[in-house]
Amino acid sequence: MYFDLTEEQYMLKDSIESMLASKNEDAQQVKKYDDKPGLDRDIWLALVAVGLPMVLPTEEQGGLGMGLLTLAVAAEVQGYYAAATPMQDHCLVVKALADHNAADGRLPGLLAGEQVAVLAWSEGQGNWLPSQWGLVEHDGRLNGVKRDVIFAADADFFLVGLQGQRLAMVAKDASGLVIEAVESVDRTQPISTLTFQNTPCEILTLAASQVGAIFDAALILQAAESFGLGRHSVQISVVYAKTREQFGRLIGEFQALKHQLANMALEVEPCQALYWYAAHAWDAIPEEAPRAAVIANAHITEIAVKTARAAVEVHGGIAITWEFVLHIWLKRAMHNKVRFGLPAAQRARSALLEDW
Amino acid sequence: MDLSYNAEYDQYRAEVVAFLVKNWNLALARDETYVASFRKNATQAGYLYRNFPKQYGGAGVAPDVLQAQIIREEFAKVRAPKELGGNGTMMLAPTLVEYGTDQQKEKFIAKTLSGEYRWAQGYSEPGAGSDLASLKTKAELVGDEWVINGQKIWTTDAQSSNYMFALVRTETDVASKHAGISYLLIDMKQPGVTVRPLKPLYGGHAFCEVFLEDVRTPADWIVGERGEGWAVSKSTLKHERNSVGAATGALDTFNKLVKVAKTEILDGKPAIESPLIREQLGVLEGYVRAHLYSGYYQLTKDAQGKSAGIISMMNKINSSNIGHKVAEIATAVLEDKSLISPVFSPDHKPGNERWVNQILGSLAATIGGGTSNIQLNIIAERGLELPREESKN
Numbered sequence: 001m002y003f004d005l006t007e008e009q010y011m012l013k014d015s016i017e018s019m020l021a022s023k024n025e026d027a028q029q030v031k032k033y034d035d036k037p038g039l040d041r042d043i044w045l046a047l048v049a050v051g052l053p054m055v056l057p058t059e060e061q062g063g064l065g066m067g068l069l070t071l072a073v074a075a076e077v078q079g080y081y082a083a084a085t086p087m088q089d090h091c092l093v094v095k096a097l098a099d100h101n102a103a104d105g106r107l108p109g110l111l112a113g114e115q116v117a118v119l120a121w122s123e124g125q126g127n128w129l130p131s132q133w134g135l136v137e138h139d140g141r142l143n144g145v146k147r148d149v150i151f152a153a154d155a156d157f158f159l160v161g162l163q164g165q166r167l168a169m170v171a172k173d174a175s176g177l178v179i180e181a182v183e184s185v186d187r188t189q190p191i192s193t194l195t196f197q198n199t200p201c202e203i204l205t206l207a208a209s210q211v212g213a214i215f216d217a218a219l220i221l222q223a224a225e226s227f228g229l230g231r232h233s234v235q236i237s238v239v240y241a242k243t244r245e246q247f248g249r250l251i252g253e254f255q256a257l258k259h260q261l262a263n264m265a266l267e268v269e270p271c272q273a274l275y276w277y278a279a280h281a282w283d284a285i286p287e288e289a290p291r292a293a294v295i296a297n298a299h300i301t302e303i304a305v306k307t308a309r310a311a312v313e314v315h316g317g318i319a320i321t322w323e324f325v326l327h328i329w330l331k332r333a334m335h336n337k338v339r340f341g342l343p344a345a346q347r348a349r350s351a352l353l354e355d356w
Numbered sequence: 357m358d359l360s361y362n363a364e365y366d367q368y369r370a371e372v373v374a375f376l377v378k379n380w381n382l383a384l385a386r387d388e389t390y391v392a393s394f395r396k397n398a399t400q401a402g403y404l405y406r407n408f409p410k411q412y413g414g415a416g417v418a419p420d421v422l423q424a425q426i427i428r429e430e431f432a433k434v435r436a437p438k439e440l441g442g443n444g445t446m447m448l449a450p451t452l453v454e455y456g457t458d459q460q461k462e463k464f465i466a467k468t469l470s471g472e473y474r475w476a477q478g479y480s481e482p483g484a485g486s487d488l489a490s491l492k493t494k495a496e497l498v499g500d501e502w503v504i505n506g507q508k509i510w511t512t513d514a515q516s517s518n519y520m521f522a523l524v525r526t527e528t529d530v531a532s533k534h535a536g537i538s539y540l541l542i543d544m545k546q547p548g549v550t551v552r553p554l555k556p557l558y559g560g561h562a563f564c565e566v567f568l569e570d571v572r573t574p575a576d577w578i579v580g581e582r583g584e585g586w587a588v589s590k591s592t593l594k595h596e597r598n599s600v601g602a603a604t605g606a607l608d609t610f611n612k613l614v615k616v617a618k619t620e621i622l623d624g625k626p627a628i629e630s631p632l633i634r635e636q637l638g639v640l641e642g643y644v645r646a647h648l649y650s651g652y653y654q655l656t657k658d659a660q661g662k663s664a665g666i667i668s669m670m671n672k673i674n675s676s677n678i679g680h681k682v683a684e685i686a687t688a689v690l691e692d693k694s695l696i697s698p699v700f701s702p703d704h705k706p707g708n709e710r711w712v713n714q715i716l717g718s719l720a721a722t723i724g725g726g727t728s729n730i731q732l733n734i735i736a737e738r739g740l741e742l743p744r745e746e747s748k749n
Contacts, residue, residue, distance in 0.1 A: 001422055273653050
């Protein structure tokens, strides 16, 4: 019974933490957020250098076969620093492609991070789930719309969800594809709308269970990110409470503040074990994975928003400014809560899975 | 990450299972003599009272967190009895092992573990609840006896206890309120001890007031030094702390609640089919599982001999918060059945209205053993290292 990360996973976590800490200090963060929303190339290259796209594909598929938990730990750190890259999406597309055909010509470029791939699943109206994908493919061509696609402007490939719970690859220069950027609330993961007009696509040969597993993995990686977001909100709030003075004392001396902060920590800390279990289930207990993924995502993405909002209250007026860094976390947490389905919608699905 | 146990522990588990198959018969669970002899066998086999020295009735085995967990799991599966519960075995006996004199260990431990001696915990007073260290019950050394005067409250099972271990004030001219406290052992069956049972809001008679009027106890029935009582009472001696017990219990309660929701009918359909009930259960399940898996992490860190950090300060309040949510959903599921007070008698087993005991009892769980506000203080001050508030007394 070893319910903990391995030494290698801790080392990976530490190395990504050092890298992101140096690249995403608060002042830099705000400036990047304002000046250049979109893919942070610097961070992207550093994450690729760590080997993240290689983590999920098995060794036979040309990867490292290190499992989802390893990738989730990396995602947690990226959430903690609100890193502006689509690394989680990218790794899932790589895995889907490798499952489809380990010799696919697009894989080497994607594994090396020279090309970028993202997910295109949402169709609006809360239709994120594989069972809700309605985009129709006819004779290898797509007509329709996909929404809320992150980093579309930077992507070389899109993994599009089709009716019948299927996945297809679309290249960015495919004919009839129009990408419209949306003025995004979350500038660390800016979104676009994709419109397909007779756009060629290649349907991946995947079993329904494999498509489901990719979706579950997306939920779990997002849950891990949101745990990082939540932890960050707690930690900067504690720091603030130990530095800000009012009424002749540190505000952290007031019991109301202490209790607010303790309640924030109380909500966030148990989430670590929850996402670890879900990632481990994906790796080792497949029959539990779909439910564990939903429980982790619904629980943690909700708490990340609650905690970020609570952090704003702890900070007072300054956190209402664009200039102060906190809204970056708040908005990312808000995005993660909606993306792949709101918690209540996911829970409704989970109850169905358990035959309640 | 590995939820399984290695070959060595799998072998150990097989031994525990074999022992239970040979020695435990659930059909005889109500036979007190049988149960007592089972406990003796299980202790000899190293499964119960593990960390108590053999000479005092324990198994005397080296602490092994994972073995302890395996024992808990396998005993629970066949509903075999674990150690006797209560203040004596859980608090007093471990404290004597750590702080007691040889005479105290000789006299008290074995008979406490066997259940012959039952103990009341004399800590809280009407004027000393969360601020326990401000307690006022006094003990004065007169000749070779302590003479004790005062009052204790919330004393569980005092009416059936042979002895009490009590925190009393023995020192006056000292630096802090804590430094004035000593830990005394007291014979409950003497004139001067008056026990008045208190009825809790969920009925029965769980706890008591205890009035002490010139109660006497031998001078050497002090555990630890004079003025050392506070530290003595804090001794946890939890070599094999149960990191997942409460959380596993929470999951069991949750599963029972789901079952009840499947059978109770609301508006012509099982309650479980109501979207509102499903959503509430779904939210609760997130908290229950987060708590449970956090327990797995703490178990792992305990086995490594390392600290799990701030999460280990959150167990009680997580547990009691879950209890509140269970109470809320149970009320929604039971609807007007929650207006029925459950009656337990030899010829009457209550229906689902027995959940009323949980609905009310969850309040007790929030308060006893350190209220939620105190837990938040601990998390904030010791966990998040926010500035401590100075006491004014």
